[in-house]
Amino acid sequence: MSNMTEEKPHLVRQAIQLPAGASVVVIGAGVTGLSAAWWLARDGVDVVVIDKGIVGAEASSRNGGGATHYQSPLFLEEQRLWPMMDDLLGYPTEYRPDRIIFATNPIHLRSYARIAENIRNLGFKVTDLDSKVVRELVPLAGRDNLGGIYVHTGGQANPQRTVQAYAWAAQDLGARIFQHMPALRIETAGGRAVSVVTPSGTIGCDHVVIAAGPQSEALARDVGLFMPLAAARAEMIVTEAVPLMKIGGVDGNGLYGRQTLRGNLAYGGGWHEWLPEQPLTGKVSRPSTPTVQHLALRVAQLFPGAAHLRVIRAWAGIVENTPDGRPVLDRPTGPGNVTVASMSGVGFGLSPAVGHALRDLVTEGRCTFTDIDKLCLSRFATLRPDWRSEKGWFTPATVTA
Numbered sequence: 001m002s003n004m005t006e007e008k009p010h011l012v013r014q015a016i017q018l019p020a021g022a023s024v025v026v027i028g029a030g031v032t033g034l035s036a037a038w039w040l041a042r043d044g045v046d047v048v049v050i051d052k053g054i055v056g057a058e059a060s061s062r063n064g065g066g067a068t069h070y071q072s073p074l075f076l077e078e079q080r081l082w083p084m085m086d087d088l089l090g091y092p093t094e095y096r097p098d099r100i101i102f103a104t105n106p107i108h109l110r111s112y113a114r115i116a117e118n119i120r121n122l123g124f125k126v127t128d129l130d131s132k133v134v135r136e137l138v139p140l141a142g143r144d145n146l147g148g149i150y151v152h153t154g155g156q157a158n159p160q161r162t163v164q165a166y167a168w169a170a171q172d173l174g175a176r177i178f179q180h181m182p183a184l185r186i187e188t189a190g191g192r193a194v195s196v197v198t199p200s201g202t203i204g205c206d207h208v209v210i211a212a213g214p215q216s217e218a219l220a221r222d223v224g225l226f227m228p229l230a231a232a233r234a235e236m237i238v239t240e241a242v243p244l245m246k247i248g249g250v251d252g253n254g255l256y257g258r259q260t261l262r263g264n265l266a267y268g269g270g271w272h273e274w275l276p277e278q279p280l281t282g283k284v285s286r287p288s289t290p291t292v293q294h295l296a297l298r299v300a301q302l303f304p305g306a307a308h309l310r311v312i313r314a315w316a317g318i319v320e321n322t323p324d325g326r327p328v329l330d331r332p333t334g335p336g337n338v339t340v341a342s343m344s345g346v347g348f349g350l351s352p353a354v355g356h357a358l359r360d361l362v363t364e365g366r367c368t369f370t371d372i373d374k375l376c377l378s379r380f381a382t383l384r385p386d387w388r389s390e391k392g393w394f395t396p397a398t399v400t401a
């Protein structure tokens with residue numbers, strides 16, 4: 001009888017050869033960790049990325065793809081970089097510029113006027129749209145829409161394509177990425193991080209970047225840092241395809257999302273289901289039917305011309321929320337050689353700029369292109385231990401207990 005493993009060598013399980021050391025170990029191969037690795041590799045830094053699963057399999061590939069974060073100190077860099085990303089990475093992200101936000105009720109219309117004012121104050125063009133022009137630009141909109149705004153900046157990209165592009169681009173520059181390689185803990189000596197322990201061995205390093213999404217809190221604890229995060233599940237739906245609209249990023253009715261290049265409408269927004277602290281390894285979250293139904297209803301309200309479309313896919317992703325909703329990007333003085341990044345739900349769009357900031361923090365000790373002081377970890381130093389219940393962010397387990 002023939003030996004099956006000899007006939008099919010691809011079935012032989014190879015032992016993974018982890019390097020004994022690297023200058024920088026990045027924990028987490030989402031957009032944050034991958035962008036950081038790419039920026040570091042561009043500088044010739046010897047960087048290793050490890051992920052408990054596969055590249056971008058968590059929030060980074062499950063999001064709305066929006067890239068218009070005008071409230072962030074990284075906004076200008078986000079806007080500068082996105083139009084160049086395909087060229088810089090050498091792989092497609094399917095980035096498409098601009099954004100339309102239109103209203104189906106007067107309260108939303110007033111809030112979109114405030115968004116327009118904020119973006120104009122940052123020096124970008126925003127055009128007010130009446131109901132008729134909305135219909136011309138967004139043929140799926142209803143006749144009773146109340147108008148909206150056209151933001152001549154920002155945009156959206158394909159999250160799956162983008163994580164893959166970061167990973168390939170980082171590898172092209174020498175970064176090494178290890179999948180199915182959870183960080184079990186970070187070891188310290190003399191108050192500094194010295195290595196990252198995985199099931200396949202320990203990687204010594206000069207610097208650790210913690211970019212592990214909701215699991216960052218547990219890893220930061222290893223090096224004496226308090227990084228308060230609350231995980232929440234959010235869902236998205238995808239409809240059948242319709243002819244391409246002029247602008248792929250159209251928001252409203254509490255929804256965010258995009259039209260894919262194939263024509264599908266991919267939308268999320270609304271209810272978040274609060275979850276307990278996430279384990280360092282664990283199962284992928286599934287969509288919940290009531291939320292998916294509600295999303296489908298609101299997509300049909302926003303786009304009456306798409307109300308007949310069937311929902312062909314739905315998924316859930318875990319959002320990493322900080323207590324004040326702002327990201328954390330910091331290299332705290334103790335331990336000094338650990339940089340932490342958690343994006344609080346805005347990490348996809350900001351990722352090109354975040355990678356730049358992380359590269360700066362690791363190599364220069366400070367962000368060189370904008371002031372990120374308000375993203376520091378120390379702002380939570382006086383947070384009360386029961387902060388989650390103060391905010392009403394209860395998990396199903398705490399509600400039923």
Ligand SMILES: Cc1cc2nc3c(=O)[nH]c(=O)nc-3n(C[C@H](O)[C@H](O)[C@H](O)COP(=O)(O)OP(=O)(O)OC[C@H]3O[C@@H](n4cnc5c(N)ncnc54)[C@H](O)[C@@H]3O)c2cc1C
Nearest residue numbers: 028030031032052060063064066183213317346347348349
């Ligand atoms: C439904 C949804 C819609 C969203 N829409 C948008 C949007 O339109 N625009 C926007 O900008 N943002 C959006 N976001 C938020 C955005 O997706 C996140 O902020 C961003 O992806 C965070 O990226 P990350 O790399 O920091 O974290 P993650 O994507 O969570 O990646 C962290 C990685 O760390 C790995 N990891 C965890 N623990 C360990 C461990 N112990 N060892 C090794 N690896 C580990 C995980 O496997 C994962 O791959 C949305 C999120 C969701 C869920």
